Amino acid sequence: MPTLDSLRHQAQLAFIASGQDFELGHPGLCPRNPTQLAALVPGDDGVLATLSSGLTAWVHHLEQGGVGYAIKKARSQCLVQNLDGQTSFLNELQRRRDIAEIQARHGGFAGMVPTLYGSLAHGIIVSPWIEGGTVQQWDERKLLQLFDSGAELVRHGLFEWDYCPGNLLDDGRQLWLFDFGYMYRFDPLRQFNSAGMGNDVPQHHLAERFETRNYFAWLLQLEQAQGQDATLAAFRLEKEIALECYLRLRADLNAAGATLDVRDWLDGIIKHWRQALKGELEALYWQEGWRSHRLDLDDDLRGQTCTPRTLARCDWLLDAVAQHHDTLRACGALADETVSSDRRTLLAHYRQLREQAEGFQVTT
Template sequence: MNLEQQRQQAQQAFVDSGENIVVGTLEGISITLEQLKNTTADSSYVVETFNSGLTAVVFHLHIDGKSWTLKQKRAVSLVNNIDGQTSFLNEVQRRRDLTNLKQREPESFKHIVNTQFASFNDGIILSPWIEGEPLSTLNHDVFQQIFTAIVNLELHGLFEWDFCPGNILLNNQGEVTLFDFGYMYQFNSNIHFNNNGLDTPLFHGVERFETRFFFDFSLKNPNNLSTEALFDLYKLEKQCALETYQHKLQQLIVRNADTNVIAWQQAINHRWQNALTNDEELQTLYLVERYRSNVLDLLDDLHGQSCSPNTLKKADLVLSLIDLHFEILQSQNGFFFGDETLSKSDLISKYKKLRVDAQRFQLNK
């Protein structure tokens, strides 16, 4: 049994045990646990309701002159796999971990949302309302804040898989806040690449941001940036990521991390460093990482049977990149998960079938 299977088995066993996890307190807030559990869009203290979450419904509450975020577990997760079905448990566990870390090292975790109260069995997480909006503009300062948060999490043994657009907010002061940790897992960053141990070297914190956010943002292109401007944004993102990963590498060396982990981190940093020396090299890396991230996000949506029209756009982009750039992707070892053994025509056939599956698994048909 690999580490992922062990984790999933342990989570399911905890759910079946009936045990509870409670974080924080409701003391000093004039609302009861029962009221929170029974909150609906019609409750007098509800300002807004956000019903788009796959595992929980989110409410903006106003109580005693203060705004709060209430996360209320769905009776049935809309993500149809074991990680989706246990994601609320996982989030409560991580809220407990993060609360402890924020108390010990507040500066290192200032970009992580605070937790007022959470109860697994009651399906409730209450946090201070974040005055902010989803990221609509990316710049050096935003990248730096996000990557610093990612590296601090990883060095403290927490790996976040889901940096999706809805999970990162920016306030009027330009401060980033991360929230929603249903897919954040514990791991030992001194001996493992991520919470899958040494099995999946493709996955790391910056890759997760690129896959779940950056290349999704580029595909949607909300600011109608030109092709050149999108590439320039990628270049800036890579420069900021490299700077933060150099710090991560130094910390791993200081901590006498396993040689496999240090060599893996050095290889990532070295590849980025080389690509940043000239735009032709960087264009190649851009192609490889753009392909990688769109494939991974497509496969993730299919695995959870939680597809959207955007999933279809990703499938179309993947097919286009295979058709136009197969030889470059192949020469750069851009194919993975068995795709490296397939011919161009076989790959196109495979992803056409996956696109049909993505159509079948549309959540809002």
């Protein structure tokens, strides 16, 4: 049986090969016509800035008539060297259409950037410009909004894989999602996520994705700046919010007819967090921390998209083995390791992965 990913890749590559356009929104909502927007270059009239750090696209901040627009222009070659990367622009257009349709039917999605116009043939996506910046400091409001948006997506059968810092913007009131290149469809009543066959990779879920791509990298900085107590307090806050979110999600999916498989899976996660929050939270911190840094390192190595942040994660893993090997072992954090979990072997293994990550540093 083919995986959900391979079915999606096949359909998306066939669509791209057919040469058809994929459009959404209305060209009439664009500040200039699509051909002009596709031809924008840095420094053009009205272009206040051009962000070229994205791996899939360039984003121009265009101002016209006192209104700000984000013009996302696909790179001719995506810098992510795999099929997900090669299909990510079409995928983003498709998911933006899904989101617009869900919003038209059910409302909601307060934290989702709307699409004014998008076209595969022009290689552009036009959205309102969000004034604000990346999240420097996670707090209760931002975490609540992150989990609200994430759970809303899950309920509607959309699984977002990449909650990395560069994919979230905060304007001081609302946390925004605006990059949907790695969001895939799945059936939330029967499946856990969009990996494998949908229900054979249970380790990936909303909180895991956020912790792996984002929160543990932030906790790493917090630990360096403010120490272990502040880090554990921030971890506790996030887990309490995640727990509340999962209890609501569990109830909603149950009401919508989720299978026993999905309900049991959520119950297992909820029970595990609840116990940890009542008692010794540190074991859960090492468990989730190890998993987060380990998986994110895997992602970066697989996509050959390593950054200085990847190296910092390697160092966290190496430090954890060097200083907390017994704790890691006792809390089960090392259960999924592919090499022997003794200290010396793990150190050698992660030193080797760090060297690989040094070789895969991307410059955009």
